[in-house]
Amino acid sequence: MSELEESIKSYFGVPNEENLATIMSVFEFQKIKKGAFLLKVGEYCRSLSFVQSGLLRMYIPTPDKDITQWISTTGDFTTDLSSFIFETPSRLSIQALTDTEIFTLSKENYNRIGNEVSEWHELEKFFIIRCFVMLEERIFSHLSMTAEERYNVFFEKHRELFHQVPLQYIASLLGMSPETFSRIRKNLEK
Amino acid sequence: MSELEESIKSYFGVPNEENLATIMSVFEFQKIKKGAFLLKVGEYCRSLSFVQSGLLRMYIPTPDKDITQWISTTGDFTTDLSSFIFETPSRLSIQALTDTEIFTLSKENYNRIGNEVSEWHELEKFFIIRCFVMLEERIFSHLSMTAEERYNVFFEKHRELFHQVPLQYIASLLGMSPETFSRIRKNLEK
DNA sequence: ATAAATCCTTGATTTTTATCAAGAGCAATA
DNA sequence: TATTGCTCTTGATAAAAATCAAGGATTTAT
Numbered sequence: 001m002s003e004l005e006e007s008i009k010s011y012f013g014v015p016n017e018e019n020l021a022t023i024m025s026v027f028e029f030q031k032i033k034k035g036a037f038l039l040k041v042g043e044y045c046r047s048l049s050f051v052q053s054g055l056l057r058m059y060i061p062t063p064d065k066d067i068t069q070w071i072s073t074t075g076d077f078t079t080d081l082s083s084f085i086f087e088t089p090s091r092l093s094i095q096a097l098t099d100t101e102i103f104t105l106s107k108e109n110y111n112r113i114g115n116e117v118s119e120w121h122e123l124e125k126f127f128i129i130r131c132f133v134m135l136e137e138r139i140f141s142h143l144s145m146t147a148e149e150r151y152n153v154f155f156e157k158h159r160e161l162f163h164q165v166p167l168q169y170i171a172s173l174l175g176m177s178p179e180t181f182s183r184i185r186k187n188l189e190k
Numbered sequence: 191m192s193e194l195e196e197s198i199k200s201y202f203g204v205p206n207e208e209n210l211a212t213i214m215s216v217f218e219f220q221k222i223k224k225g226a227f228l229l230k231v232g233e234y235c236r237s238l239s240f241v242q243s244g245l246l247r248m249y250i251p252t253p254d255k256d257i258t259q260w261i262s263t264t265g266d267f268t269t270d271l272s273s274f275i276f277e278t279p280s281r282l283s284i285q286a287l288t289d290t291e292i293f294t295l296s297k298e299n300y301n302r303i304g305n306e307v308s309e310w311h312e313l314e315k316f317f318i319i320r321c322f323v324m325l326e327e328r329i330f331s332h333l334s335m336t337a338e339e340r341y342n343v344f345f346e347k348h349r350e351l352f353h354q355v356p357l358q359y360i361a362s363l364l365g366m367s368p369e370t371f372s373r374i375r376k377n378l379e380k
Numbered sequence: 381a382t383a384a385a386t387c388c389t390t391g392a393t394t395t396t397t398a399t400c401a402a403g404a405g406c407a408a409t410a
Numbered sequence: 411t412a413t414t415g416c417t418c419t420t421g422a423t424a425a426a427a428a429t430c431a432a433g434g435a436t437t438t439a440t
Binding site: 337 | 426428429
């Protein structure tokens, strides 16, 4: 079974075989070169992508610096949800940190799934609720933890990332400067 | 038309009259005294509530202090979504800051709506996506703004709250100490 | 009405984190 | 191979925010 199929089942629950086949059939395979953009700020995000392999960084450019919102890795879905669903200009860019393989679902095909697969909205709802809960936890980490504590929590969950992406991006998504990040690492290695 | 009915329409879109009637009929009116709990940490959250009037504070108790996650006011829905949906112990408490009137939807009735109202899951999905996007913005505020900037953004959106709830709770939900909050206010009044 | 709580403010101090600046290590490139 | 970018580290300093402590104001309870 493909990685994508596995992930659909594990994220969305197991629809019946026929529906799963329908869902699978509308994803399109695509390769993105390192440094290329899947989405740029201001564009309309017309697709939702599943990462088959590689790494994608979502970030929001601001006047003084880029804010890394998240880094998507193998097995993740990525999109600007707001732009994709409500068809508004995207507030973020998505760029490949390495050569990346994705399965892409266009807005048209996404809508088709909604019409053709009766459980879809419900499955999707559960999926989004899980994402929502993760964001709640992330906010909690900013309300109650120091930079070092956020570092530790993130490190426990995402060790792999630490030797795959520039650490400055992880610092940014944790809400601290690269220098602070570096010093925390130095401290912990003792 | 009732406040609840208005809000259902504006948050969830307009289902047909019959469905709207079905939805409305399963909410139960309830009064909560100031200081009383709608939900306590560790309990299973069995309901989703609409605030008809009054104020509810959601917070997470930690060893050294309570972290206010959000304050719900007239027209808001409130619940521990994770606990309600996945039937896990709640990680937060919900307490009334004033005498409060709510319309409550039990998990059973919530499920009934899902079965009886065909568009329900889709409407709900849109609703949750909007909540998700709000959390994304809140995270962004912690990644890129100072305490004072977060204060200003929040103040613009939620002026009413500033003369209705203890300011320390607002400080907490913005991720700063009450003293910092107080000093920011002093600074701004000049 | 008085006492007790709660809440906000303010000052002094400490801690945390950001900023600035420089340099080292490494990889890509010409 | 030399050069150019990156990336990370480190130190020095500055700024932001937390903590500690006290006092005043207001609300709530007795």
